[in-house]
Amino acid sequence: MSLLLSLVAQILHVALMLAAAPLAAGGADWLEARFSGRSGASILLPWRDLVRLSRKTVAETDAGSPVLRFAPAAALGATIAAAALVPSFSRSMALSPLADILVIVSLLTVARVAMVLAALDAGAATPGLAAQQSSALAVPAEAALIIAVFAIALMAGGLNLDLAMGQMRDGGLGPAAASAVVLAALLALAVADDGFALSGLEQAETGNGVAVARLTGWLRRLVWIDLIGALFLPFGFATAGAGPLEWSIGLACWGLKLAVFIPCLCAARLTAGRVAARRATELAAFAIMLAVIAAAMVLTSARMA
Amino acid sequence: MAVSALTLLLLTLDMVTLLVVGTMAVVLPAAAGLFLTAGLSAFGALLCLPPLLLQSSAGLIIPAGPPGLHLHLALGPMPAFFLLLILLGGAAIAAFQATARTRAAPKTAVCLSGTILSLLAADGVTLLLGSALMCGAVFPDWNRRRGLAVLLVPLLLFGAVCLLTPAGFAPRFDAIRAAPVGVDRASIAAVMSTAAIAGLICLRPQRGNHALAAGAVLPAGIAILIRLTADLSGQTVQAWWGVVLLAAGGGIAVLQAWRAAADAGIDDAVGNLVRRQAGLMMMGAGLALIAHAADLVQAQSVALQATMMLAVDSVLAGTVATLAAEAMAASAGTVRLSRLGGLIHTMPWTSAALAAGLIALSALPPGLGFAALWLLFQALLSAPRTAALPDQVPLALAALAIALSAAAATSAAVRIAGIAVLGRPRTPAGAGAPELARSARTILSALAALAVIAGLFPGPVIRALAAPAVRGLSGSSAGIRGGLTMLSTSAASPGYAALSVAALLAFATGCVILVLRWRRREGKAGSVWFGGMKPPVNLPFGEPMAQSAGAGFLPGLPDLPGPPRLLHRRHYRGFPRLSPGTIPAAAALWLVFAAFAILLLAVSVTGAGA
Numbered sequence: 027m028s029l030l031l032s033l034v035a036q037i038l039h040v041a042l043m044l045a046a047a048p049l050a051a052g053g054a055d056w057l058e059a060r061f062s063g064r065s066g067a068s069i070l071l072p073w074r075d076l077v078r079l080s081r082k083t084v085a086e087t088d089a090g091s092p093v094l095r096f097a098p099a100a101a102l103g104a105t106i107a108a109a110a111l112v113p114s115f116s117r118s119m120a121l122s123p124l125a126d127i128l129v130i131v132s133l134l135t136v137a138r139v140a141m142v143l144a145a146l147d148a149g150a151a152t153p154g155l156a157a158q159q160s161s162a163l164a165v166p167a168e169a170a171l172i173i174a175v176f177a178i179a180l181m182a183g184g185l186n187l188d189l190a191m192g193q194m195r196d197g198g199l200g201p202a203a204a205s206a207v208v209l210a211a212l213l214a215l216a217v218a219d220d221g222f223a224l225s226g227l228e229q230a231e232t233g234n235g236v237a238v239a240r241l242t243g244w245l246r247r248l249v250w251i252d253l254i255g256a257l258f259l260p261f262g263f264a265t266a267g268a269g270p271l272e273w274s275i276g277l278a279c280w281g282l283k284l285a286v287f288i289p290c291l292c293a294a295r296l297t298a299g300r301v302a303a304r305r306a307t308e309l310a311a312f313a314i315m316l317a318v319i320a321a322a323m324v325l326t327s328a329r330m331a
Numbered sequence: 332m333a334v335s336a337l338t339l340l341l342l343t344l345d346m347v348t349l350l351v352v353g354t355m356a357v358v359l360p361a362a363a364g365l366f367l368t369a370g371l372s373a374f375g376a377l378l379c380l381p382p383l384l385l386q387s388s389a390g391l392i393i394p395a396g397p398p399g400l401h402l403h404l405a406l407g408p409m410p411a412f413f414l415l416l417i418l419l420g421g422a423a424i425a426a427f428q429a430t431a432r433t434r435a436a437p438k439t440a441v442c443l444s445g446t447i448l449s450l451l452a453a454d455g456v457t458l459l460l461g462s463a464l465m466c467g468a469v470f471p472d473w474n475r476r477r478g479l480a481v482l483l484v485p486l487l488l489f490g491a492v493c494l495l496t497p498a499g500f501a502p503r504f505d506a507i508r509a510a511p512v513g514v515d516r517a518s519i520a521a522v523m524s525t526a527a528i529a530g531l532i533c534l535r536p537q538r539g540n541h542a543l544a545a546g547a548v549l550p551a552g553i554a555i556l557i558r559l560t561a562d563l564s565g566q567t568v569q570a571w572w573g574v575v576l577l578a579a580g581g582g583i584a585v586l587q588a589w590r591a592a593a594d595a596g597i598d599d600a601v602g603n604l605v606r607r608q609a610g611l612m613m614m615g616a617g618l619a620l621i622a623h624a625a626d627l628v629q630a631q632s633v634a635l636q637a638t639m640m641l642a643v644d645s646v647l648a649g650t651v652a653t654l655a656a657e658a659m660a661a662s663a664g665t666v667r668l669s670r671l672g673g674l675i676h677t678m679p680w681t682s683a684a685l686a687a688g689l690i691a692l693s694a695l696p697p698g699l700g701f702a703a704l705w706l707l708f709q710a711l712l713s714a715p716r717t718a719a720l721p722d723q724v725p726l727a728l729a730a731l732a733i734a735l736s737a738a739a740a741t742s743a744a745v746r747i748a749g750i751a752v753l754g755r756p757r758t759p760a761g762a763g764a765p766e767l768a769r770s771a772r773t774i775l776s777a778l779a780a781l782a783v784i785a786g787l788f789p790g791p792v793i794r795a796l797a798a799p800a801v802r803g804l805s806g807s808s809a810g811i812r813g814g815l816t817m818l819s820t821s822a823a824s825p826g827y828a829a830l831s832v833a834a835l836l837a838f839a840t841g842c843v844i845l846v847l848r849w850r851r852r853e854g855k856a857g858s859v860w861f862g863g864m865k866p867p868v869n870l871p872f873g874e875p876m877a878q879s880a881g882a883g884f885l886p887g888l889p890d891l892p893g894p895p896r897l898l899h900r901r902h903y904r905g906f907p908r909l910s911p912g913t914i915p916a917a918a919a920l921w922l923v924f925a926a927f928a929i930l931l932l933a934v935s936v937t938g939a940g941a
Contacts, residue, residue, distance in 0.1 A: 157749065172734035
């Protein structure tokens with residue numbers, strides 16, 4: 027029974043993530059418009075866009091290889107796989123044993139790589155430039171992410187996400203200063219990733235491909251939010267085997283976290299303005315420094331994980 | 332014991348025959364010499380299985396050489412592990428060269444012969460001869476003075492063995508084990524060994540020899556390094572030797588990954604990715620030394636297993652990627668990435684093999700490279716924690732080096748595949764590049780399949796192949812655990828399940844493809860790739876320069892102010908003075924970050940943040 031419930035919770039989690047990603051994007055755009063004094067579009071606009079794009083006729087060319095055709099699907103598949111491993115409303119789901127933090131961030135890298143390869147396969151100038159820019163930004167950003175994961179693993183005693191969440195619930199990922207520095211690094215990376223990881227890569231696609239690329243970007247943002255929330259606010263999660271009543275409380279807590287995090291992200295974007303490509307690289311380099319400092323702080327602290 | 336002695340005798344004969352084939356290659360038909368080399372290598376690889384399975388050792392003395400310095404050979408689990416890999420890779424390389432009809436027989440046979448001799452060596456003279464043969468066949472460019480620097484490698488290794496030898500004895504390994512020298516001499520020997528192997532990794536092989544470097548020379552170099560530092564100096568190991576190895580390996584890993592993402596030639600770019608793996612192997616060996624100095628057997632075993640997994644990766648993925656890259660360059664008539672492109676259409680099998688190799692060389696799940704990276708992080712996590720800043724900062728910097736190298740390697744792999752394999756052909760020769768012959772394709776496919784299988788089952792592969800060698804070095808059967816699919820280092824944490832992650836990835840991607848097929852509408856022919864315009868009449872492939880040429884895949888480095896040029900008389904204008912305009916704003920920002928970093932480190936040292 028418990029296995030069945032954890033499987034149902036897993037399927038429900040993936041479905042909710044897929045449904046909520048466009049809504050979260052719509053909500054962020056609406057909030058950004060409201061903060062700027064404009065009325066803003068409906069938060070359902072991303073969903074309408076997806077439906078509209080999926081109805082468009084696809085332009086096909088002889089120049090493209092199967093990579094161009096299937097890479098967006100692989101990118102969305104990798105992002106869905108990452109999303110399946112990051113808990114939203116419930117922990118101890120069916121795939122929790124696979125939820126290694128390094129695997130999760132690497133699956134996001136797989137998604138980005140797939141989109142970059144599709145952009146290069148198009149053989150045109152602008153997607154190629156976007157691919158170069160995305161790869162160049164990814165070098166410091168992914169390095170910072172890996173070191174941040176290492177620092178978290180040092181604090182938690184392992185790379186498993188459930189283990190880190192349990193450690194955080196039991197007494198916090200210590201030392202507290204290192205935990206705060208890792209959080210700052212992850213927030214800086216989330217802002218840099220949100221702006222540039224997949225920016226411009228959808229130019230190589232048409233119709234369905236554009237819809238898939240956009241959904242991938244929105245889902246990626248939600249995975250970031252859930253990952254940071256799971257690591258640093260591991261409260262309000264239901265247990266997968268507990269049943270629908272506890273799940274509904276977990277769902278309410280997840281909604282509350284999204285309602286807090288998305289306005290904060292919008293406010294940060296509006297306050298700092300649109301991040302230029304070079305500034306995004308510097309932001310990622312700053313995150314590297316923070317993550318290394320956090321790792322050194324944990325290593326030199328007397329407390330063992 | 333008797334089986335091992337017979338195996339060692341046969342391996343010695345195999346090595347001598349390879350040397351004869353190498354020296355007689357001028358009079359032999361090229362294909363015959365290479366097929367003979369492939370057969371002898373495959374036979375040698377089979378011979379390595381009994382010592383691995385039986386976990387036995389044997390020794391042999393060849394009555395040749397100066398008086399009192401006969402050649403001593405020994406075969407144990409660690410040389411057997413590395414020889415199995417190297418001879419398997421060597422057989423594939425020779426067979427591929429035979430089918431591609433190149434005249435590389437002397438180099439391949441001599442290099443493999445030297446590799447066998449240096450790995451079986453049980454004294455300094457044999458090690459000198461073996462390493463000289465190995466390096467001399469692959470590296471030196473006799474027309475350039477810098478190319479001759481490779482000959483320093485055997486000399487440094489011989490010097491290290493002599494330093495480890497107790498006074499009054501011949502430089503034999505059994506004498507070194509029986510009467511270890513003092514820490515000072517052992518430390519100098521460790522630094523010399525590290526310098527020799529770091530130099531070996533950094534040297535760029537001659538064009539066409541990248542596969543031999545990836546499949547034979549670099550893993551053999553790491554095996555020799557482990558032999559000289561962890562095995563022969565086992566009783567006097569100091570933690571700072573490990574720090575030296577971490578620094579050298581980390582520097583190599585970052586530098587080579589960075590070069591791979593910027594090199595103009597496809598063969599050099601792939602070769603640099605392989606050298607990055609060797610840098611990571613040095614880091615693994617360094618972590619094993621640090622753990623050994625602290626008597627942490629589990630941590631030492633994990634670090635050694637990570638090193639050996641990287642060796643498997645280098646031999647399988649490195650060999651297939653370098654062979655495929657060289658085949659592409661030969662077929663398209665250029666090694667320059669900016670003149671390749673669209674080879675997936677004309678060379679699909681070779682492209683697939685290159686892609687499999689690149690995935691395994693980068694840090695993407697479920698590739699073997701990711702499993703090795705995961706295990707290397709486990710070794711870092713289980714390294715000794717002493718709360719002393721000088722002991723712990725190297726570990727944090729090692730994590731930084733591994734992370735930077737992994738990110739740059741992924742960017743390099745994307746660049747190589749995206750520019751050379753995907754897109755449109757940039758030259759008529761590239762558009763008509765012929766696919767390899769069926770036999771050569773089969774060899775590449777087999778190597779690629781082995782790399783993929785090893786990536787999906789990293790735990791069983793490394794337990795089956797490397798466990799006896801690790802047990803021999805660390806004296807314990809601890810290390811990685813888990814079942815058929817799980818790679819784990821502790822009972823408290825589930826670990827990394829490569830097959831499950833691959834299945835999840837495939838399932839999610841398959842579902843997306845099914846949904847897209849369900850929603851798919853009839854497509855129309857379009858040319859969005861040219862911005863809606865037709866290509867120029869005189870450029871039937873479109874404007875080649877419109878595509879990305881492989882530049883710009885790395886971030887720009889910060890504009891830090893350089894040191895004042897005091898030594899150049901030409902620039903000397905009295906005591907240097909900094910005017911406000913000499914420090915750019917970005918540098919000022921970096922200085923602020925550095926000050927912040929120092930402040931936080933000070934907080935961590937004083938314990939205020941705990």
